[in-house]
Amino acid sequence: MSLRPPLIDAAELAATAARGWRTTDGTPVRVLDVRWRLGAADGRDQHAAGHVPGAVYVDLDTELAVPASEHGPADGRHPLPTREALQASARRWGLHDGDAVVVYDDWDSFAAARAWWLLRHAGIVDVRVLDGGLSAWKAAGQPLETGDVTPAPGSVELSWGHQPVLTIDEAAALPERGVLLDARAGERYRGEVEPVDPVGGHIPGAVSLPTASHVDGGRFRTPEQLREAFASVGVPVTGEDDDGETPVGAYCGSGVTASHTVLALELAGLRGALYPGSWSQWSNTPGRPVATGTQPTPSSLAEPAGAPR
Template structure:
């Protein structure tokens, strides 16, 4: 199996594979316990719950969801049963908007056998597949950290490279333009950034658009040339959806600005508003 996405058909056919580790990564802004409650009520059989706030983020750092120490992250995933031989499939109910964060983080430490369920929970149930309230009890496993280099930028590096890199903003258009800002203290975007809302990667059913369609979208935004691409969002979560889409489209890999707007907007740096 290759590629960042798996279909519901593939998952239903491999649900009993002993190497499969299915991760429910549902999360809702401002409601830290809602995702776990939803998981406990009903989830895809065999899934464990992975918490964005406590498992995929550090308590302190740049932005609202700073990356954790990589060894701490790997140890936590190992406690949940993810090991070097595991095939990890992450899902949520936002078209992969949160699940892609786990996909990217596992890839960052060198775990290649990680994927996102295309269409997530909605596609799984729409295709007639079952849910359960039972939780698995996986034995702890060893997850090795082989950290890839050069996959992130911090705010100072990005600031110094503005104009020399293509910055993509994965937030909704109204947040990019500075018309609203529900989460961070200042509205707007990083100067020179191009808006690429992550929802634009999805069709009406919440599944990823075909690779060739995504390739056309991102080439139209400037991805794929000689200029390096950096992706950000509000806090380094949904930006990973765009990173996945760019890779799925066959356009290589882009960089993540983990602190994203929640870091930039509190640093006193330049802010732009409007459509450009």
């Protein structure tokens, strides 16, 4: 676990910049710009137009996931990269062993949370998300830098497996013994609309808790508010019901915004596993049942993916 909290505010990041991008104990800090949105082009142009000084641009589609040209629909839209691929990217970003990392975006920290989760999964202990993203940095009157940033190559050595992960079968079984959170918008969970995947609906037994409910004005809600939200959908709050023994997992469309839910769980003092394949894998896998409506549906009553609707 990181010794520092997962979030950093603009004032603390500005103080870090004033120290020459070092923490109070002298650790080098690397800043990563992870601007990305579903269905939009990458954020490279926005990065060049203005970013936190020294921030290196990270392409979520090709560096925080397996590129689309290298996998099929049954893998989901954003499969996890290999350790070797992520390590090559991290070295391009200038990361060295022992560095602290700050990640940000301009979309309620949804993409930044994917970077946070993946770097933690890869053994980087000190990773923090800029709460409020680039908007908070600008609102604090801090300067922007323009153009591309190309740091000297790093030498970081990544490991793997430091965050809990769910396979498709584990996600299917989780509602029987724990809580599986669907982080997508409610209308996608209910099956009313589905903008990108083959069919709308949700994994049988999953409960709806849209990721957007974790933030207010672009910043994360307080730990107390987050605990209340999770408790409202059946997540036991540590120390109350089963002392954290009930497993909790999260999925979304492709494993990006569900990382935000895992981060919110950590802020609430809870622990959650990520299902990286998420709905894009589930809905592209023949025979997987699909539930619709507002209430969790047992798998025995759900329709298989691809059934006439």
